[in-house]
Amino acid sequence: MSAPTPSPDRTSDAAMSRRSFLRGCAAFGGLTALAASLAPLRELGELTSEQFLQKYYKEMTPEDMKKVLARIEREVQHQYGIRPHVRDLKPMDGVEFVYALNLTRCIGCRKCVHACVAENNQSRNPEIQYIRVLKMPHGSMDVEKGDHNYTDASVPEKGFFYMPVQCQQCKNPPCVKVCPVNATWQEKDGITVIDYDWCIGCRYCEAACPYFARRFNFTKPEIPPERLNTNMAYLGNRPRKQGVMEKCHFCIQRTRAGRYPACLEVCPVGARKFGNILDPNSEVSYILREKRVFIQLKEEMGTSPRFFYYFDK
């Protein structure tokens, strides 16, 4: 038996056989299609191996955290051209935060909504806002009757009251229970936080929250650099990326440094009060003791909010 020799016809017909040519074409086309299908990964250009291999927040040593904060500062500078000051502020001892909102005073001016956006570096387009102000008819506490989109020339309108709703910082938070990766948890000062580097964007928490407090970054957030707040915290207002959840965190970057939240400072009628409920001399202790504290919103849900609505008269 002699070894089979290629047909003289084929070798004379083309230098390359038709089969191997077709294979080459198919392979080239397939590789091109694969590369094209992986193209969205290029938007993760900032995803370094350093970030990919980052440890879970609660397992990080101070040295690990230092490196992470330096990385975030680098990334923000790269993206916005401004060097931020990013800190990892821990809960203070003997402090549990409580928010009280005076429904008698609120005039529905929505300044808190926009002060929050400015403080916490939310995306301006698409717009992400942590606070929704409900315009509600007198005589009812039914949030179904609330209007988010009122466009009155001036507020308050007679016959209505205004109820701002934001994260209620529940003592029994349903959002934390449903998170499959422990990317959100309650800290000992009562603030429920999100690690934006750990969130997988499944939006279970958004569905679990009875207050519509959680927001999802459907697209890459857009913040004009001149409106970027450079005082940042890791669990707070550092810029988020596409595909992660965010929500009100009581302005961690301010409140854990002893300051009032931004929505409180901008409120023109002093309807918002904030403080340490474990301190009997704080404003919130006085309010819960002396005032007609009417509701914890949807208290029948058993979430036990740390956000109280009260009335003056």
Next chain:
Amino acid sequence: MNPLHQHPDGGNGVRTRYWLGGLTVGFLGLAAFFLVTANSQPAARPRIPLVDVKFLSTAPWRQTYVDLVKAKEDLSDYDCYACHDQKKPPVIRFDAAGKVLVPKEHANIVMGHGSHDRNNLCYNCHNEQNLTTLQVRDGNVVKFDNIPALCGSCHGPTLRDWEAGAHGRTSGYWDRSLGDPQRLVCANCHNPHAPRIPTREPAPPPHLLHGNPATPEAAEPAH
């Protein structure tokens, strides 16, 4: 019949080249299409105007006497005896309905303290013996820089709330060991002559991801 499945030999080399050339062009076209679409940007979102910075201001609505002194501003409004005579307390005149007739020199004052229109006497708060000071109803004199003492002489529960921090605006530090809170006084928000807070223009409503009839400007495409 598909020529690819034909046996290659037997005189159809031209047709084979024709097909192979066509396939090459096809694949290259596909590759080019993939590369172009991989680089393209997602469809532009509608433009959303940035919120007016006036809605971000934390400044108080009004300036009190103390603020004017601090800012070294014009205090001529408080120089009562530039016009009035120290020895002759000005006489208050009323119309037929019992309302105070505001003289034209004080035309900027709107008399609106209380919805019942009964608290309409200047000397309920101003001191007729010395117009540069104020007085409470028991005769105690109060200076212009101590407003809460005057207002609180009638609005006791409100003064109590204000002292506890439950009424009025506060900014700065909730943790008094880390810094001082800044408190505003009554006249920073309330006009003493017409204390009810006037209505205001609200900031714009939310722009939703898929459009909101309340904010139609978001329906315009970006340029």
